[in-house]
Amino acid sequence: MTGFVDLRDVQLAYSGHGTETLALDGLTMAVNRGEFAAVVGPSGCGKSTLMKLATGLIRPQAGTVEVAAREVDGPVSIAGMAFQNPSMLPWRTTLQNVMLPLEIVQPHRKRLGRERAAYTQLAEELLSVVGLAGFGAKYPWQLSGGMQQRANLCRALIHDPELLMLDEPFGALDAFTREELWQVMRDLHAEKGFTTILVTHDLREAVFLADRVFVMSARPGRIIVEHEISFPRPRPIDLTYEAGFNDIVHELRGHIAEARAAA
Amino acid sequence: MTGFVDLRDVQLAYSGHGTETLALDGLTMAVNRGEFAAVVGPSGCGKSTLMKLATGLIRPQAGTVEVAAREVDGPVSIAGMAFQNPSMLPWRTTLQNVMLPLEIVQPHRKRLGRERAAYTQLAEELLSVVGLAGFGAKYPWQLSGGMQQRANLCRALIHDPELLMLDEPFGALDAFTREELWQVMRDLHAEKGFTTILVTHDLREAVFLADRVFVMSARPGRIIVEHEISFPRPRPIDLTYEAGFNDIVHELRGHIAEARAAA
Amino acid sequence: MSERWIKAAPWLWTLGLFLIWEGSVRAFDIEVFILPAPTDIWAAIVKYWTPIWTNSLQTLMTTTIGFVMAVVGGLALGLAIGWSRAIYAGLYPLMIGFNSIPKVAVVPILVIWFGIGTVPAVLTAFLIAFFPIVVNVATGLATIEPEMEDVLRALGAKKMDIMLKVGIPRSMPYFFGSLKIAITLAFVGSVISETVAANSGIGHMMLAAQSQFNVPLVWAGLVALAVLGIVMYAAMAWLEMRMTGWAHRSGQR
Amino acid sequence: MSERWIKAAPWLWTLGLFLIWEGSVRAFDIEVFILPAPTDIWAAIVKYWTPIWTNSLQTLMTTTIGFVMAVVGGLALGLAIGWSRAIYAGLYPLMIGFNSIPKVAVVPILVIWFGIGTVPAVLTAFLIAFFPIVVNVATGLATIEPEMEDVLRALGAKKMDIMLKVGIPRSMPYFFGSLKIAITLAFVGSVISETVAANSGIGHMMLAAQSQFNVPLVWAGLVALAVLGIVMYAAMAWLEMRMTGWAHRSGQR
Amino acid sequence: DVKFTLDWKFEAPSAPFFIAQDRGYFEEEGLNVTIDSGAGSRESIPRVATGAYDMGFGDINALIKLMDEQPDLKVKAVMMAYERPPFAVIGRKSQGVTEDPKSLEGKTLGAPPPDAAFGQWPAFVEVAGLDTSGITIENVGFPVREPMLAQGQVDAIFGFSFSSVINLKAQGVDEDDIALIMMGEHGLDLYGNVVMVNTDFAAENPEAVKGFVRALIRGYLDTIQDPAASVPYVLKRNGVLDEAVEIDRINMAVEGSMATPAVRENGFGGVDMAKLAKSIEYLKTSMGVSDTPPAPERVFDSSYLPPAEERMLP
Numbered sequence A, B: 001m002t003g004f005v006d007l008r009d010v011q012l013a014y015s016g017h018g019t020e021t022l023a024l025d026g027l028t029m030a031v032n033r034g035e036f037a038a039v040v041g042p043s044g045c046g047k048s049t050l051m052k053l054a055t056g057l058i059r060p061q062a063g064t065v066e067v068a069a070r071e072v073d074g075p076v077s078i079a080g081m082a083f084q085n086p087s088m089l090p091w092r093t094t095l096q097n098v099m100l101p102l103e104i105v106q107p108h109r110k111r112l113g114r115e116r117a118a119y120t121q122l123a124e125e126l127l128s129v130v131g132l133a134g135f136g137a138k139y140p141w142q143l144s145g146g147m148q149q150r151a152n153l154c155r156a157l158i159h160d161p162e163l164l165m166l167d168e169p170f171g172a173l174d175a176f177t178r179e180e181l182w183q184v185m186r187d188l189h190a191e192k193g194f195t196t197i198l199v200t201h202d203l204r205e206a207v208f209l210a211d212r213v214f215v216m217s218a219r220p221g222r223i224i225v226e227h228e229i230s231f232p233r234p235r236p237i238d239l240t241y242e243a244g245f246n247d248i249v250h251e252l253r254g255h256i257a258e259a260r261a262a263a
Numbered sequence C, D: 001m002s003e004r005w006i007k008a009a010p011w012l013w014t015l016g017l018f019l020i021w022e023g024s025v026r027a028f029d030i031e032v033f034i035l036p037a038p039t040d041i042w043a044a045i046v047k048y049w050t051p052i053w054t055n056s057l058q059t060l061m062t063t064t065i066g067f068v069m070a071v072v073g074g075l076a077l078g079l080a081i082g083w084s085r086a087i088y089a090g091l092y093p094l095m096i097g098f099n100s101i102p103k104v105a106v107v108p109i110l111v112i113w114f115g116i117g118t119v120p121a122v123l124t125a126f127l128i129a130f131f132p133i134v135v136n137v138a139t140g141l142a143t144i145e146p147e148m149e150d151v152l153r154a155l156g157a158k159k160m161d162i163m164l165k166v167g168i169p170r171s172m173p174y175f176f177g178s179l180k181i182a183i184t185l186a187f188v189g190s191v192i193s194e195t196v197a198a199n200s201g202i203g204h205m206m207l208a209a210q211s212q213f214n215v216p217l218v219w220a221g222l223v224a225l226a227v228l229g230i231v232m233y234a235a236m237a238w239l240e241m242r243m244t245g246w247a248h249r250s251g252q253r
Numbered sequence E: 001d002v003k004f005t006l007d008w009k010f011e012a013p014s015a016p017f018f019i020a021q022d023r024g025y026f027e028e029e030g031l032n033v034t035i036d037s038g039a040g041s042r043e044s045i046p047r048v049a050t051g052a053y054d055m056g057f058g059d060i061n062a063l064i065k066l067m068d069e070q071p072d073l074k075v076k077a078v079m080m081a082y083e084r085p086p087f088a089v090i091g092r093k094s095q096g097v098t099e100d101p102k103s104l105e106g107k108t109l110g111a112p113p114p115d116a117a118f119g120q121w122p123a124f125v126e127v128a129g130l131d132t133s134g135i136t137i138e139n140v141g142f143p144v145r146e147p148m149l150a151q152g153q154v155d156a157i158f159g160f161s162f163s164s165v166i167n168l169k170a171q172g173v174d175e176d177d178i179a180l181i182m183m184g185e186h187g188l189d190l191y192g193n194v195v196m197v198n199t200d201f202a203a204e205n206p207e208a209v210k211g212f213v214r215a216l217i218r219g220y221l222d223t224i225q226d227p228a229a230s231v232p233y234v235l236k237r238n239g240v241l242d243e244a245v246e247i248d249r250i251n252m253a254v255e256g257s258m259a260t261p262a263v264r265e266n267g268f269g270g271v272d273m274a275k276l277a278k279s280i281e282y283l284k285t286s287m288g289v290s291d292t293p294p295a296p297e298r299v300f301d302s303s304y305l306p307p308a309e310e311r312m313l314p
Ligand SMILES: Nc1ncnc2c1ncn2[C@@H]1O[C@H](COP(=O)(O)OP(=O)(O)OP(=O)(O)O)[C@@H](O)[C@H]1O
Pocket: A014, A015, A016, A021, A022, A023, A042, A043, A044, A045, A046, A047, A048, A049, A050, A084, A219, B141, B142, B143, B144, B145, B146, B147, B172
């Protein structure tokens, strides 16, 4: 079975200054079209590396990476990515940062000139969905850490990507804002059906949002457990207080504990 | 009563490009010497701003800020701070970054020349406590997000500060690493008795570590609830699974929900 | 230090310099053909105001044209060098070699090709101002944080887009830093060319004054150059602040 | 493009340039005193190898001394300007004014003070190379991200410490960028000075050749300058890579 | 010790200095002389005036002009080297310039403003009776002067006979095509380069100045006697010279400027005060010397010269 995103036996080592760091080794995973996948694992195990591989930002030393049935040999243009570190461009306002993908990715790029007003409105709506109404004109360094992260999420979403890559998008948010955004993500996914890979440390987040949760081993990372989450969709937020839910969270917890111990 | 850290009726507005953002207004809070305080509140409410005020990085427009019974009129040298954004200096290795405070703060600065080996060992031990053994020679951009955050924590601790300011130090860590570091913090605090202010979004973290939890309102931020946590110390990690513990977490949750709703 | 003192500082320093200068000329009885006193220079400025003024305008014009050419060319080449390693490897050494050649040696060739007058002056200004822009832009591009590029690369952006959206804005502080260097060099370039072959311009005027042993007028020319240089520089600095305010955040508090 | 081609690129381009040059000189029958063909220049290099070599060494020495002085002085002044707004406001305009003055006008004064020979050449190299360093260092300091400074400020660091630990390292890419500009300028400076006042050095040799109308030798001198310039530049670039490798991360992958 | 600055680079016309040096004439006078190259026959005057150099070699006309402006200038001339200056207008016959100055009318002349020959143009116009209305003067720099003439972009140039003519030949202009108009031969009776001394130095070391002049005159006499033999002394110091060209140059210099009829008659190194007075009159026209010019005796002090017998040409 080949998935929409398909990594097979991938190995990746960072080299530099004479030393080599083996980040991933023998990692195999497949995510189907339209699926919502979550990746969890101990800190430094190679999750961000995995994300960069899937978008083609870096190339594996061994193994193959395929997205949409094409071998990835350079950055793929169908993805939207929220980096772990927001890395907003400091010379652009938040709104301009959010609208950046529109200036790059077709067909928006073509349309942007004519329909700038419409697109601006779209961006502003998206900002207000994440609670940043009125902050579009501010520069990124005028936002708080959590606000930057939310803007970062908007930037990943604005151009309606087929593949959404989210690297700890909610880490710096308080529980309420976080849960609100879970629901936003849930609804957007239901509506647009994009394939999503979410990296997170919050197991409840993973279980609530994902169709499948992948657990990674400690570095060098590979997938040690794949856990199907079969709660029916749409999932209400109250689900997270139910016993069945917490059982799964506990089970995943156990897997991670093992992964850490094994290292 | 004047505390070790004492903010009275503080107001702070960021200005720039013609607009003003009122971040804090009428904030009053006092933390006693040796106390472990936690600050929680919705994203963008001014928590990081509060931290910068207490260390003297910025000055309030109104009200007074006192640390160790002296009005703060510039950066205080008795504090160690872990910024929300790790901001490591890219031209230094991780070890050099961690040792930076020793090059600045007395009496280490005087001694560093003679006792470099001892200090280097101290730094390496600290790195291995947070699980970064062997990563000292790497540059910050060769670390994963969570690893950078842990190095950031080491940098705040290395010079044995009297006042420790931690701005979401565990946000990018998996649950296990996080809980391990909670215990590290707990033991260090018991041993050295520094005064600590911890900003966090994780209420369990706040309740487990703190003597007192301050809840902030939405922006413009001020303290709306002050909650004494009276669990005896040393607190075992299992405490977090007890009912009494979860009750307090739920209570705080309620306060934050109110704070958000009020905004 | 109060805002007002800082405002006044340039004037005070300049005044101080002139006072010391005047004082030492008088104290050591330095002869006018070695170093005229500021008062002598001032007298020359007043007396020869019209030629100084018209020649300054001429020099200003040639400098401006040459500088604009250098900005366009330097930016383009700097970006090209930052763009392609092949261009970098091939063209850069040649350019460095060329730049190590004193322009005064090149002026004669330009004069023989283009006749005397404005064209060689413009070209000299261009040739001399061009290099710092290239180097700084290329350095700016080379030191971009890869994380910033990744933001665009992850969108599948073409190299051109990365250049436009990240490369150029991010290297603007370097670019404007170089403009401040380039503008004064452009000035020097056109003046040098004017001394070799021109019938007008400050350089020509200074040379004519020199051959008349009118040393105060030579120095009046130098003062005119200095003033024009400062004005041009200030214009660049203003532009820099407008364009790269985001990079100068620390200055704002 | 393969690594090997990139390695070869500088040589290929240079070769190409010389071929085109030779070709056009022959095709358009350009007279030797306008533009000698590379073969003529080569002949001159061979014939006058000894003077070229000894004079080059002299120029290299003066340039190096002047450059080192400029580096020390420029770095110091750049930091001072970045340090204090009063110094910035007061000194900067004067410096810009001074820099807009062609150095060739200053050389005679230096000669009167120091006689001819090495000293004025060193000083001219210094004066001309100094400014880009100051401007770039000051620009580098002005564009530091306040977050980085905060790391030290939060520790109660003195301004001096912030300068040492953040200011200087962070502005190193700018500094080294400027060194690459400054080294070639220093070269130009000492050559200019040598043409006015020296008994040796490439500048002197070129002027002597010029007054002999030995145009191929003049060009041989230019080629020598270009080669020396490239060597010095390469040394700076190497130093840059060693010192600010952290800023050139994107180049490493 | 004497620090001496020449007017120009080390070329054949400075051979006498090096002969005096290398053949030990200076040493015989008990002098230790250092000779530096110069940047023009005017540039050396301030060098001496300020005391940066004790003595120097430069243009007497520029010296007069400077003394006129700066009456307390600490320089005086002590020995005449070029009885007749090499000031000339050099044209090309193929472009209609002949040896007759009148042929310059209606032509385009190239002139570097600081050129000493060009400096005398107004006086030359007067003595030669030229109509300047049709003459265009183009400001060309030294490096492009001869090339522009060679290329025909100008019809004639100002310059020193023994520089420009030889440079033109070096550029491949046929010797027969060169028209040399010596200003001195058409009525502009001036003096050329002199040895100058800083007046403070002269007052303190009169014997050194006398010794220097005596030794240097021996050098000049040697040169005049056998110009070609003097060239190696220069070649030794300037590796880029071409021997044949330099022999050509020194021959022209000896012929045209050093061993003139007046010198043959009166000996080398001295001046005729009447001629000097007259030349100062010319300078009023050409260089704007004021109506109260420095006295000839103030400009040139013959007291350091050896007796005339020692100065006669062989
Ligand atoms: N640019 C780099 N150069 C060298 N090593 C790197 C680089 N980036 C990451 N690494 C190393 O690769 C390993 C995996 O890093 P990665 O960022 O993928 O971890 P992660 O799973 O995202 O961790 P976290 O949860 O802490 O963000 C780490 O050990 C890290 O040190």
